[in-house]
Structures are given as structure tokens and as C-alpha cells.
Amino acid sequence: MTEELMKNISFSEPHRLLEQVDYADEKVVSRTLANTSGVGITLFAFSEGEGLSTHSAPGDAMVQILDGEASVTIGGKEVTAKTGEIVIMPADVPHSLHAHVPFKMMLTVVKKRKSED
Template sequence: MGEKYIKNIDFEKVLDFKNLIEYIENGIESRTFVQREDFSMTLFAFEQGEGVSDYSMPGDTMFYVFEGKMEVNINEDKKFLLQEGESIVVPSDVFHSFNALEKSKVLIIIVKEQK
């Protein structure tokens, strides 16, 4: 068996994605599946009102909401409401922030230039 590139998850087993992470009171829980220099994939559980202030990443960032509702702000002038089953991609080096409008579970994938 070769090296495993995806971590913190069972292999060769059908899993209920929504149950891979639980909410924590008044906070943010995360579970990283892949963390490389050029690619990361992390599952988050946000309590209502939790989020991340304005920042930028040197890579394209994809948000996929699989439970709840999130507001994603891009460049402070574009606001997007994401509901269960919806996603959005923020281009590399663009400032953005996000906030959970209700308890939300989100998969965040970041893809950067491979060096």
C-alpha cells in the first residue's frame, strides 16, 4: 500500500459527510484532509455568527456549504449568500471574508501554484 495523500478520514468506507465534523459551542471546529504547499482541503463547522475576517490567499479558494447558510464577502463590495448545496470560488489574491448566518458546515479547498 502506497502513501496516503488524504488524512483524517477512513478509507474504503462509505461515510456520511455531514457527520465527519461536529459543532463546538461558540466556536469553529476544523478537520484537515489535505495540507500541502499547493493544495489544501479542510472541513469546517461554524457556530452561528462565527467566521473569518477579511483576508486573501495566494491561491483560488472554493467554498462548498453542505449544511447551513454562509455569507461570503468579496472585495468588501460583493456579498453572496450560500445555502446548503451551493458553492463559490474566490480568485487568488482577492480579499474576502465569510460569516455563518446559522450553524454551518463548509468544505474549503484552496489550490495554489505548484512550485
């Protein structure tokens, strides 16, 4: 049997990304679609006022805003992203997110290759 690299979503049929994760009051809801040594793909739904505290990622990260609006702070610089927009965050640079209104996003992290020592 072949290892499935994608999970938590059915194969070979169309899906609406917005319907794959639901809002919950005063919570951040996530649904991981892939998490391999090379890539991570996760859907998130944030209620208003929620966010992710400052952290860094082991690879370049792309946030695609599917619904709503959020502020993204990258290395101390804050930008606002709205529905249909993307923001790229470089590997190992501290970043955070804050929901101005309820918002949904898809996070794709392209991870660095592990060096062979």
C-alpha cells in the same frame, strides 16, 4: 511505504461529510483532510455568528456549503450561499465568511505553483 496525501479520515470506505465535523457553541471547528503543496481540503463547522476574518489564499478557493447558510465577502462584494451551493474565491483576493445560522462547509484550495527562481 507510500505517503498518504489524505489524512484524518479512513481510506476505502464511504463517509458522510456532514458527520466528519461537529458543531460547538461559539466556536469554529475544523478538520483538515489534505494539505499539500498543490491542494488543501478542510471541513469546517461554524456556530451562529462565528466566521473567518478577512484574509487571502495562495490559490483559488471553493467553498461548498454542506449545511446552513453563510455570507461570503470577496473583494468587498458580499454574497449569500446556502446548503448545496458553492462559491469560488480567486487567489490573493481578500475574503471573509460569516455564519447567519450554524453552517458546515468544505473548503478546497487549489494552490498556485511556486515559481522556480
